[in-house]
Amino acid sequence: MFPFNFEWVWDTAHIIFMGGLWYAISILGAGMAYVIVKAAMDTMNDKGESHH
Amino acid sequence: MIQDKKAHKFGMVIDLDKCTGCGSCMVSCMSENNVPFKEDESRKKDSITWMRVYKLTNGKSFPDTQVVYMPRPCQHCSGKGGHGHSPCVSVCPATATDYGYDTGIVSQIYTRCFGCRYCMGACPYHARYFNWWDPKWPEGMENYLSPNVSPRMRGVVEKCSFCYHRYQLAREKAYGEGRDGIEESEYQTACTTACPAGAIVFGDLNDPSHMVHQIVKPDPHPDPMNKYVVDKSRNPKVFRLLERLGTNTKIYYLSEREWVRKAGDNYLDGEWDKVKNHHGSSSHE
Amino acid sequence: MDSALIPEGADRCSFPKFAIGISIVGAVALWGVYAMFLCWFKGLNQTNMNDYYGFALWIWADLAVIAVGGGAFFTGLLKYIFKVDELKNIINFAVIIGFICYSSALLILAIDIGQPLRGWFIFWHANVHSMLTEVAFCLSCYFAVLTIEFIPNILENRQANKVPFFHHLAHNMHGVMAIFAATGAFLSFFHQGSLGGVAGVMYGRPFAVREGLLIWPWTFFLFTWSAAAFGPCFTLMVTKITEVITGKKLVKDNVVHLLAKISGWMITTYIIAKIIDTIYWAMVTAPSLGFKMSHFYTNNSFYGYWILVTEIVICGVLPGFLLLNKSTRENPTTRLIAIVLGVIGVCLNRWVMVLQIMAVPVMSFDTWALYIPSWQEVATTVLPVAYGIILIAITYRYLPVFPQERELNQPRVDQ
Numbered sequence: 001m002f003p004f005n006f007e008w009v010w011d012t013a014h015i016i017f018m019g020g021l022w023y024a025i026s027i028l029g030a031g032m033a034y035v036i037v038k039a040a041m042d043t044m045n046d047k048g049e050s051h052h
Numbered sequence: 053m054i055q056d057k058k059a060h061k062f063g064m065v066i067d068l069d070k071c072t073g074c075g076s077c078m079v080s081c082m083s084e085n086n087v088p089f090k091e092d093e094s095r096k097k098d099s100i101t102w103m104r105v106y107k108l109t110n111g112k113s114f115p116d117t118q119v120v121y122m123p124r125p126c127q128h129c130s131g132k133g134g135h136g137h138s139p140c141v142s143v144c145p146a147t148a149t150d151y152g153y154d155t156g157i158v159s160q161i162y163t164r165c166f167g168c169r170y171c172m173g174a175c176p177y178h179a180r181y182f183n184w185w186d187p188k189w190p191e192g193m194e195n196y197l198s199p200n201v202s203p204r205m206r207g208v209v210e211k212c213s214f215c216y217h218r219y220q221l222a223r224e225k226a227y228g229e230g231r232d233g234i235e236e237s238e239y240q241t242a243c244t245t246a247c248p249a250g251a252i253v254f255g256d257l258n259d260p261s262h263m264v265h266q267i268v269k270p271d272p273h274p275d276p277m278n279k280y281v282v283d284k285s286r287n288p289k290v291f292r293l294l295e296r297l298g299t300n301t302k303i304y305y306l307s308e309r310e311w312v313r314k315a316g317d318n319y320l321d322g323e324w325d326k327v328k329n330h331h332g333s334s335s336h337e
Numbered sequence: 338m339d340s341a342l343i344p345e346g347a348d349r350c351s352f353p354k355f356a357i358g359i360s361i362v363g364a365v366a367l368w369g370v371y372a373m374f375l376c377w378f379k380g381l382n383q384t385n386m387n388d389y390y391g392f393a394l395w396i397w398a399d400l401a402v403i404a405v406g407g408g409a410f411f412t413g414l415l416k417y418i419f420k421v422d423e424l425k426n427i428i429n430f431a432v433i434i435g436f437i438c439y440s441s442a443l444l445i446l447a448i449d450i451g452q453p454l455r456g457w458f459i460f461w462h463a464n465v466h467s468m469l470t471e472v473a474f475c476l477s478c479y480f481a482v483l484t485i486e487f488i489p490n491i492l493e494n495r496q497a498n499k500v501p502f503f504h505h506l507a508h509n510m511h512g513v514m515a516i517f518a519a520t521g522a523f524l525s526f527f528h529q530g531s532l533g534g535v536a537g538v539m540y541g542r543p544f545a546v547r548e549g550l551l552i553w554p555w556t557f558f559l560f561t562w563s564a565a566a567f568g569p570c571f572t573l574m575v576t577k578i579t580e581v582i583t584g585k586k587l588v589k590d591n592v593v594h595l596l597a598k599i600s601g602w603m604i605t606t607y608i609i610a611k612i613i614d615t616i617y618w619a620m621v622t623a624p625s626l627g628f629k630m631s632h633f634y635t636n637n638s639f640y641g642y643w644i645l646v647t648e649i650v651i652c653g654v655l656p657g658f659l660l661l662n663k664s665t666r667e668n669p670t671t672r673l674i675a676i677v678l679g680v681i682g683v684c685l686n687r688w689v690m691v692l693q694i695m696a697v698p699v700m701s702f703d704t705w706a707l708y709i710p711s712w713q714e715v716a717t718t719v720l721p722v723a724y725g726i727i728l729i730a731i732t733y734r735y736l737p738v739f740p741q742e743r744e745l746n747q748p749r750v751d752q
């Protein structure tokens with residue numbers, strides 16, 4: 001799974017397979033991080049507006 | 053990977069005409085390799101027998117009945133084209149079974165296997181066994197366990213290792229004595245040494261001085277009838293189990309009897325007569 | 338009692354009635370949980386599996402729930418990527434069904450492995466050449482996608498939605514759902530396929546092995562295609578069951594007809610490919626290894642040609658035809674027959690591609706291996722069904738799962 005695992009080899013199979021996996025994980029992670037941060041900002045903006 | 057200067061290809065040839073079906077190979081294998089007992093040994097389909105002796109008959113009635121006993125260890129397949137992608141090695145998700153390119157031995161790493169049993173499904177020889185139960189030995193029998201072989205825990209797959217620990221010991225001894233390689237007699241599996249009929253011959257298929265090579269005469273070229281088959285025997289009396297699948301096993305069987313050789317594989321009607329005299333690409337040279 | 342949690346304007350049964358229903362199904366689930374713990378603590382000797390039969394009943398259940406759970410990814414793909422907007426009325430439910438199926442599949446895998454505590458080795462020590470590794474990776478990632486797709490629906494619960502952060506989170510997640518759905522479709526394509534690959538690459542098993550394209554045997558593509566084809570059948574079937582139990586219409590007919598039509602096209606194209614694959618395997622692949630087709634369907638007490646005919650003709654060709662033809666598609670009875678047959682068909686296909694493979698003798702002196710599952714296996718296989726019913730009941734009660742429910746169930750004045 002990681003380059004430091006001893007069975008890891010920098011060959012085409014590992015690059016394609018693990019590349020696909022980490023790509024998918026990155027998209028999911030980044031997507032969730034984005035919506036959570038945006039939701040937090042939206043919530044703060046709401047509170048800001050309610051003060052006025 | 054430990055790479056020898058010249059790769060070995062350990063294999064076996066079993067003379068089925070000599071085998072009496074006594075079961076010594078099975079017993080010696082179990083004791084050598086710390087194969088555990090289970091409480092109820094009557095259920096044979098979940099008993100562990102790295103070496104199992106099958107009984108085959110020619111299907112004819114008395115007085116023409118003939119019986120042959122066929123010892124079946126792990127076949128140590130080198131896979132399609134002999135590239136090391138054995139049916140089991142290529143499917144194991146956790147790299148818990150591996151093909152040794154330096155020895156031709158298919159290993160099993162017990163502490164890494166998590167028991168998915170995909171390898172068992174992939175093996176057509178039923179050579180792989182699952183530890184359905186906790187390993188148990190009757191009281192006092194733990195004392196005879198071999199210190200060179202690790203016992204296995206419940207929930208993992210195990211199988212014949214060609215007594216790999218004996219290979220390690222032989223190599224260590226040779227290294228200690230300043231020798232480069234090991235002699236044929238220095239590395240022999242438990243079943244080979246236990247067989248009272250001398251039906252099992254074990255050695256390096258790559259080494260022309262070894263008896264196994266001389267009997268099998270493996271053909272280095274791919275079989276012209278099936279490009280996936282390599283190392284087909286050029287000896288007309290020698291065959292392998294399910295050779296047509298392209299598993300390229302390293303266990304060869306020897307028999308004078310045609311029906312025994314035919315039983316080694318599956319043939320469509322009339323097919324056997326066409327192929328029975330085909331013994332590798334250079335067999336007619 | 339729990340009326341504050343029930344979606345506004347929705348009519349639900351009384352809480353005691355709901356609680357009684359849940360506890361009956363819950364008792365079945367507890368039975369399954371007990372069997373599950375037996376397997377974990379005492380080991381797989383609790384099953385009737387053996388060294389001839391290393392894959393068993395629940396692995397079939399595992400493949401079957403993944404196949405029928407394919408409705409989630411395919412509906413998501415159609416809705417978010419191909420912009421088939423009507424499907425927004427059934428997508429929530431498709432996602433919930435998918436979530437149930439995939440969580441069940443992961444649970445079954447956790448019970449199935451001999452050393453459950455080492456399950457993470459499949460990731461850590463991954464053998465990238467194994468189809469099962471691909472299954473594990475894509476299955477886990479896709480389960481994460483389904484969870485992400487499920488979350489906004491949970492946050493739309495009447496009380497949860499009052500929390501400003503949850504309200505915004507649900508809104509923002511809807512905004513980027515297309516990206517998640519696309520990732521889900523990508524992952525689904527590979528794990529559905531690699532489940533097919535699991536069988537197709539077993540070249541020691543002539544009943545399973547298939548030729549293919551590059552590293553992928555034909556079963557890879559057939560499995561993906563069949564999951565996309567029959568998954569929507571399962572979504573429609575569960576929707577129908579929910580409608581019958583609740584006594585309400587929950588999804589408009591035009592949505593059902595559309596999904597049924599798409600499914601009909603997918604089933605028909607799939608079954609043509611499957612027939613070609615079967616003929617090629619029977620005429621070329623198996624004979625080249627020394628096997629006649631009859632070898633796989635005779636000389637045993639269970640597996641006959643009936644299973645092939647049932648899978649391909651009765652549960653493949655027939656539902657495909659019924660769903661393609663407008664009049665049978667729009668007739669509720671024939672449509673129901675078609676979707677039920679479709680679900681049976683894909684489950685039967687998974688059965689054949691797991692259990693029959695193990696049963697067929699390969700060595701010439703081998704015999705058929707048949708086995709009867711132990712009660713522990715049956716209980717753990719029933720567990721996902723009970724769990725699914727409970728989760729659907731809870732989500733239906735407390736979440737706005739069906740956007741058309743209110744419109745379709747306006748209280749009439751004369752009542």
